[in-house]
Amino acid sequence: MAKITYIENNGTSHTVDVAEGxxxxxxxxxxxxxxxxxxxxxxxxxxxxxxxxxxxxxxKINKKSEGEDDMIDQAYEPKKSSRLSCQxxxxxxxxxxxxxxxxxxx
Amino acid sequence: MIKxxxxxxxxxxxxxxxxxxxxxxxxxxxxxxxxxxxxGQCIELYPxxxxxxxxxxxxxxxxxxxxxxxxQLKPFNIKFHLGERVDELKKDNEKWKVKTSKGTEFETPNVxxxxxxxxxxxxxxxxxxxxxxxxxxxxxxIKDKKIFDGKTVSIFGGGDSALDWALExxxxxxxxxxxxxxxxxxxxxxxxKVKELSNAGKINLITNSQLKTVSGNGKLEEIEIxxxxxxxxxxxxxxxxxxxxxxxxxxxxxxxxxxLNKKTVEVDTEKFETNQKGIYAVGDICxxxxxxxxxxxxxxxxxxxxxxxxxxARPNEKYRFEFTTSSKTIKNRLGVKSD
Numbered sequence: 001m002a003k004i005t006y007i008e009n010n011g012t013s014h015t016v017d018v019a020e021g022x023x024x025x026x027x028x029x030x031x032x033x034x035x036x037x038x039x040x041x042x043x044x045x046x047x048x049x050x051x052x053x054x055x056x057x058x059x060k061i062n063k064k065s066e067g068e069d070d071m072i073d074q075a076y077e078p079k080k081s082s083r084l085s086c087q088x089x090x091x092x093x094x095x096x097x098x099x100x101x102x103x104x105x106x
Numbered sequence: 107m108i109k110x111x112x113x114x115x116x117x118x119x120x121x122x123x124x125x126x127x128x129x130x131x132x133x134x135x136x137x138x139x140x141x142x143x144x145x146g147q148c149i150e151l152y153p154x155x156x157x158x159x160x161x162x163x164x165x166x167x168x169x170x171x172x173x174x175x176x177x178q179l180k181p182f183n184i185k186f187h188l189g190e191r192v193d194e195l196k197k198d199n200e201k202w203k204v205k206t207s208k209g210t211e212f213e214t215p216n217v218x219x220x221x222x223x224x225x226x227x228x229x230x231x232x233x234x235x236x237x238x239x240x241x242x243x244x245x246x247x248i249k250d251k252k253i254f255d256g257k258t259v260s261i262f263g264g265g266d267s268a269l270d271w272a273l274e275x276x277x278x279x280x281x282x283x284x285x286x287x288x289x290x291x292x293x294x295x296x297x298x299k300v301k302e303l304s305n306a307g308k309i310n311l312i313t314n315s316q317l318k319t320v321s322g323n324g325k326l327e328e329i330e331i332x333x334x335x336x337x338x339x340x341x342x343x344x345x346x347x348x349x350x351x352x353x354x355x356x357x358x359x360x361x362x363x364x365x366l367n368k369k370t371v372e373v374d375t376e377k378f379e380t381n382q383k384g385i386y387a388v389g390d391i392c393x394x395x396x397x398x399x400x401x402x403x404x405x406x407x408x409x410x411x412x413x414x415x416x417x418x419a420r421p422n423e424k425y426r427f428e429f430t431t432s433s434k435t436i437k438n439r440l441g442v443k444s445d
Contacts, residue, residue: 037368041399045151073265076232078316103232
């Protein structure tokens with residue numbers, strides 16, 4: 001279990017417990033957190049679970065998957081700190097992770 | 107005005123098999139799709155990726171699946187309306203009046219939405235100022251490349267479309283190619299060629315940068331780009347082209363008075379009918395308790411929706427269930443010999 005905080009673009013913050021083995025995207029969907037669409041369901045075939053991860057967490061979470069940056073190219077307002085939340089694995093080590101949601105997904 | 111027994115929105119695998127089921131039971135149908143090709147997500151998103159969970163087909167690609175479905179539809183002459191988006195849907199007496207983005211009009215008792223996750227649209231530039239130039243000097247697809255002759259064209263993106271057009275247009279235009287990182291997702295040969303032209307000074311390649319804002323009086327004149335270190339740079343340009351891939355939007359479907367659940371349409375599991383009589387939703391776009399977003403589920407849903415269409419299209423006839431193995435009528439429709 002890890003506490004994950006999702007911060008919407010308007011500043012609204014949601015902190016939830018997400019079980020180990022899930023992804024940060026699944027944690028958002030299961031807890032009905034607005035701002036993560038996840039159209040493709042985690043197949044890395046869209047870029048609608050796009051989040052920003054600040055420096056202090058960026059290196060602690062698992063590295064980008066092969067092809068993840070190709071999808072991020074197609075996201076709304078990608079930045080250096082962009083990740084697809086379906087590719088971030090939840091483990092006790094990332095307890096306290098904060099992710100910031102973009103202005104929109106599509 | 108085209109009159110048909112059923113109109114299918116979406117030419118993905120579910121839409122194609124639904125058409126097959128309609129024709130098999132003797133109803134006619136036409137298919138509309140916003141993409142300019144048949145196959146939906148299978149063709150647009152993963153034509154080369156193998157699929158392993160189609161019953162009785164251990165492995166096939168999205169393209170093979172589409173081709174096989176088309177082969178299965180061959181006995182029936184189905185009319186496709188590609189590159190058209192269904193924009194309007196209105197009830198007129200007991201019929202639905204449907205109008206597409208190209209102005210094609212249909213009258214039908216049955217509309218089957220097999221729209222996947224909605225229609226594919228190009229991802230646009232995010233700065234608000236871009237809107238005033240869109241479809242004029244800011245473009246997301248190219249219809250006539252002659253308009254760029256002798257002009258300065260700023261191309262954004264790192265995939266095949268961006269790089270292919272940069273190469274092609276560099277023959278007759280001055281090209282800025284701008285990408286948000288220094289890796290590209292295009293074919294290696296294309297990337298090599300772009301780098302070669304960049305080294306030779308024929309393409310102005312700018313990486314780790316993105317569009318910040320645009321300006322111009324009536325037409326685009328200047329773009330401002332910003333790199334990862336927040337340094338900005340202004341470039342004179344006549345056109346800006348964005349190739350950021352396609353996004354899927356529910357689009358006009360959201361305005362048809364259907365019960366929506368996020369981006370899906372609520373249906374019953376007997377007819378796959380929505381809250382509107384004569385409008386059905388099948389495949390990834392429909393939602394009901396236990397819904398699985400699998401291609402095989404779409405086939406099942408389409409088969410049942412097709413039977414439901416019969417009632418509205420042939421109110422004075424009774425639908426009789428028949429097997430393809432034994433029915434003479436069905437064999438006639440398929441154009442095969444009966445025993």
